[in-house]
Amino acid sequence: MRYAQLVVGPAGSGKSTYCSTIVKHANDSKRIVEVVNLDPAAEHFDYEPLVDIRELIHLDDAMEDEELQFGPNGGLVFCIETLLENCDWLEEQLGDVDDDYILFDCPGQIELYTHLPVMRKLVDQLQRWNFRICVVFMVDSQFMIDGAKFLSGTMAALSVMVNLELPHVNILTKMDLLTKTARNQIDSYLDPDPHILLTDMRNAKSKWHEKYAKLTEAIGQVIENFSLVRFYPLNIKDEESIENILLTIDNIIQYGEDADVKIRDFDEPDPENDDE
Numbered sequence: 001m002r003y004a005q006l007v008v009g010p011a012g013s014g015k016s017t018y019c020s021t022i023v024k025h026a027n028d029s030k031r032i033v034e035v036v037n038l039d040p041a042a043e044h045f046d047y048e049p050l051v052d053i054r055e056l057i058h059l060d061d062a063m064e065d066e067e068l069q070f071g072p073n074g075g076l077v078f079c080i081e082t083l084l085e086n087c088d089w090l091e092e093q094l095g096d097v098d099d100d101y102i103l104f105d106c107p108g109q110i111e112l113y114t115h116l117p118v119m120r121k122l123v124d125q126l127q128r129w130n131f132r133i134c135v136v137f138m139v140d141s142q143f144m145i146d147g148a149k150f151l152s153g154t155m156a157a158l159s160v161m162v163n164l165e166l167p168h169v170n171i172l173t174k175m176d177l178l179t180k181t182a183r184n185q186i187d188s189y190l191d192p193d194p195h196i197l198l199t200d201m202r203n204a205k206s207k208w209h210e211k212y213a214k215l216t217e218a219i220g221q222v223i224e225n226f227s228l229v230r231f232y233p234l235n236i237k238d239e240e241s242i243e244n245i246l247l248t249i250d251n252i253i254q255y256g257e258d259a260d261v262k263i264r265d266f267d268e269p270d271p272e273n274d275d276e
């Protein structure tokens with residue numbers, strides 16, 4: 001068995017930063033976590049990738065090709081399709097080491113995860129190679145600080161969950177950048193009660209919300225009743241926050257269960273993990 005986090009989310013939400021943060025944090029506790037760069041247009045990241053899609057195909061290859069003539073978005077999809085057609089290459093690059101723990105740093109084009117089939121196909125392939133995968137969906141917390149935005153971020157998370165059909169964790173990134181007021185606002189949405197969110201939106205008194213108040217409420221109910229979407233705040237300047245996220249995900253993909261079943265069972269009963 002091998003373990004993987006598929007790190008996805010909108011452009012600039014903090015995916016690559018998350019990957020390097022986790023690698024550093026893991027290294028500090030003598031644990032090895034590798035990163036695979038799946039972004040064919042990546043220019044900068046702070047980790048040494050185990051595999052880099054740009055060695056197979058770069059976005060420029062797709063855009064500058066006389067025949068293909070892709071724009072940046074179509075080009076990106078083309079690159080991932082090329083990767084899928086060259087599965088042997090990826091398989092060889094990944095090697096076959098038991099217990100490997102790999103983060104896949106994905107491109108920031110949201111439609112790859114919400115409705116296109118390419119990422120889903122990649123996931124199927126990884127599972128055939130014995131990876132146990134958790135999708136890690138990153139959302140910039142700065143875009144979640146009022147009721148309407150929070151709901152919209154929640155719907156995005158939901159469509160990724162439905163499309164990829166995998167164990168799934170949502171992370172609110174860049175918590176270090178929030179003001180205290182904004183932080184409190186977000187905290188009130190996370191815990192304990194999504195009704196606050198609805199009340200908040202009702203109080204906003206925009207025309208749209210007046211008209212669609214029932215819709216908002218219905219969506220809120222569905223999300224609440226099925227415990228569908230939960231967000232974990234991440235502050236990369238706080239080691240404890242990083243550790244909590246990593247532990248949560250390890251539990252979901254059952255990493256290290258054989259080694260320290262006892263510690264996990266007795267110290268960390270986490271009912272949230274039942275929603276896989």
Ligand SMILES: Nc1nc2c(ncn2[C@@H]2O[C@H](COP(=O)(O)OP(=O)(O)OP(=O)(O)O)[C@@H](O)[C@H]2O)c(=O)[nH]1
Pocket residue numbers: 009010011012013014015016017018039106107108109173174175176177235236
């Ligand atoms: N302060 C702070 N800045 C962050 C954090 N995460 C990301 N950033 C900054 O946000 C910008 C985008 O971060 P990236 O990690 O490149 O985001 P990404 O999701 O990989 O972006 P794309 O690959 O382009 O989709 C960079 O300038 C980062 O330094 C964070 O937790 N705190």
Ligand SMILES: [Mg+2]
Pocket residue numbers: 015016017039042105106
């Ligand atoms: Mg990136």
